[in-house]
Amino acid sequence: MAATFLLIALFLLLFIGVPVAVSLGTASLFTLLVFGDQTLLSSAQKFFHAMQVYPLLAVPFFILAGAFMTTGGVAKRMIAFANSIVGHYRGGLAMAALLASAFFAAVSGSAPATVVAVGSIMIGGMVASGYTRSFAAGVICNSGTLGILIPPSLVMVVYGAITETSIGRLFIAGILPGIFLTLVMLLTIVVIAFRQNMPRQERASWRQVVKTFREAVWGLLLILIILGGIYSGFFTPTEAAAVSAVYAFVIAVFVYRDLKIKDVPDVLLDASRVTAMLMFIIANAFMFAFVLTTEQIPQMASEMLVDLGLPVWGFLLVLNLLLLIAGNFMEPTSVVLILTPIVFPIAMDLGIDPIHLGVLMIVNMQIGLVTPPVGLNLFVTAGVAKLSLEDTVKASFPWLVVLLAVLLLITYVPWISLVVPEMLLD
Numbered sequence: 001m002a003a004t005f006l007l008i009a010l011f012l013l014l015f016i017g018v019p020v021a022v023s024l025g026t027a028s029l030f031t032l033l034v035f036g037d038q039t040l041l042s043s044a045q046k047f048f049h050a051m052q053v054y055p056l057l058a059v060p061f062f063i064l065a066g067a068f069m070t071t072g073g074v075a076k077r078m079i080a081f082a083n084s085i086v087g088h089y090r091g092g093l094a095m096a097a098l099l100a101s102a103f104f105a106a107v108s109g110s111a112p113a114t115v116v117a118v119g120s121i122m123i124g125g126m127v128a129s130g131y132t133r134s135f136a137a138g139v140i141c142n143s144g145t146l147g148i149l150i151p152p153s154l155v156m157v158v159y160g161a162i163t164e165t166s167i168g169r170l171f172i173a174g175i176l177p178g179i180f181l182t183l184v185m186l187l188t189i190v191v192i193a194f195r196q197n198m199p200r201q202e203r204a205s206w207r208q209v210v211k212t213f214r215e216a217v218w219g220l221l222l223i224l225i226i227l228g229g230i231y232s233g234f235f236t237p238t239e240a241a242a243v244s245a246v247y248a249f250v251i252a253v254f255v256y257r258d259l260k261i262k263d264v265p266d267v268l269l270d271a272s273r274v275t276a277m278l279m280f281i282i283a284n285a286f287m288f289a290f291v292l293t294t295e296q297i298p299q300m301a302s303e304m305l306v307d308l309g310l311p312v313w314g315f316l317l318v319l320n321l322l323l324l325i326a327g328n329f330m331e332p333t334s335v336v337l338i339l340t341p342i343v344f345p346i347a348m349d350l351g352i353d354p355i356h357l358g359v360l361m362i363v364n365m366q367i368g369l370v371t372p373p374v375g376l377n378l379f380v381t382a383g384v385a386k387l388s389l390e391d392t393v394k395a396s397f398p399w400l401v402v403l404l405a406v407l408l409l410i411t412y413v414p415w416i417s418l419v420v421p422e423m424l425l426d
Contacts (some may be wrong), residue, residue: 003076020334021277025284028291028310037157048283053167058167059282060158060275061241064147064223066108067271068248071172073258074219078103081209081216088203094139095128097122099372101143102150102182103216106223106247109152111332111369112380115144119384130199135192137385138395141377143185145366150178152226152241155362156331158282158292160237162340163353166229168198168230173355175227176420177363181406188402218251278333285337292341312350316411319343320364331376335368336361359417363407370396370403 006027006073013023013390069075082099086092100118108114119140126136148155151171160167192198204212225247235243252259310318322343326335340361347357369377372393382392410416 002031002291005034006031006141006288009204009388010288020330021281021284022287023234023282024334024338026375028284028287031291032294052208057243058238059278061245061272062109062152062154062157062236062272063275063278064268065241065244066110066113066247067267068245068252069107069219069222069250069273070103070113071259071263071267071270073256074216074251075100075104075109076121076258077165077216078219079118079121081212083208084204084212087201089190089193091189091198092200093122094131094135094193095191097126097136098182098185098189102141102178103220105144105147105150106152106398107219108147108155108243111144111366112253112376114147115140115377116382116384118144119381123385129201133178133385133387134391134395137392138399140187140385141370141381141392141396142206143182144377144381144398145403146178146182146368148369149174149181149359149362149366151175151201152237152244153277153362153376155336155365156358157237157241159340159358159361162286162337163344163354163358165358169355171227171230171237171360172360172421172424173417177359177406177416178180178413180409180416181363181403184402184406185399186401202293205366218255218331222247222251231387261364276391280332282337285334288338288341312352313412315329315346315350316352316360319347319360319415320407320411323361323364324367324371327365328375329369332362332365332368335365353414353418355416357416360407361410363403363410367400367403367407370400 009027009030010023014020014024018026070360079096079100082103083093083096086099089095097118100122101114104117105111105114108117119137123133123136123140126139127133147153151174153171156174157167158169159165160170160334217332222244226244229235230237231239235414249264251320253261254263323335323339330338333406344354344357348354369375372378372389373394375393378389380393381396382389385392387395
């Protein structure tokens, strides 16, 4: 009865337009008051306790690092470097946009930030070079999703905090799927470029390649600092987040000098707004997970699925469908926060590796970012590309085939997600 009440209350609130965070908290509170023996005071204590989970300290630091990188000129330098490598191929500017998105994803951890940073520069340049605006928008919209797969990823941090899974292992597990998806997208651009006879640029000289690399190297080094520090055991993922924030500040202000000291308070304010919003969602979601556990909803769901006799492949198929549907209506963090407490115990009972499950969920969330009605990358790309939302959806739709094909491979070939952490950490 409590489970039915909780889920009906949640979806009713979401249906009438109540924000996700408020819906999670309100449905949880009502359920505790009606069916549980919790007082308002204990519920409030549980709410604030949720924000004291140590791994979640990484969230504000990664957000701050991304804010410094986005506001500064790191993206411009990465784009110039990527363009010097592949710009001379047919469709090379589109490839450069994709590579720049992959590079920037690895230092920002955010899909929308990647779209804004790369798209605001590359879309106009691609259109001026003879590409259609819709093709440019489709490339940027979908390549921007790499921001939640290539480490550091805020969604990975949240998943790791909920499931008590090693965030360091999750980060390392995202490397090969991120590279694989990037290569598949590059191959797609090559095929389209030859079929549509897309333009190419003059080949950059080796001197120019070295020059752009030297200018971009300070931003690229952040990837090595984060992953190298975690892999070597020099610092934890949470400490790596703090290091990345300080490093991004030093690079933006003192090395590249794109930011003045007087601009830093504005960057801090913007980062704090995003952090406050995300932490409020997380705290309410932890309340929701607490109610689920208290009322034994995951256990009941697990028993129902076990009674159905679904094999592992069948459960993974159902899970993908569930995540894809949820991703159409909620942003990635919300989906992970709501569904992970339900599906994680079932996956563990079936012997699915928690690292593989985390990567699988994140690839599903990538698809959710580019599917209506709530695909965040669609809205951001529409603004950056100056297209209507309908045209942006049409531009992005063909790339769904690529994303879905990669999702199927990652779902049923766990080796892609597990081989790197097993090689480096076991």
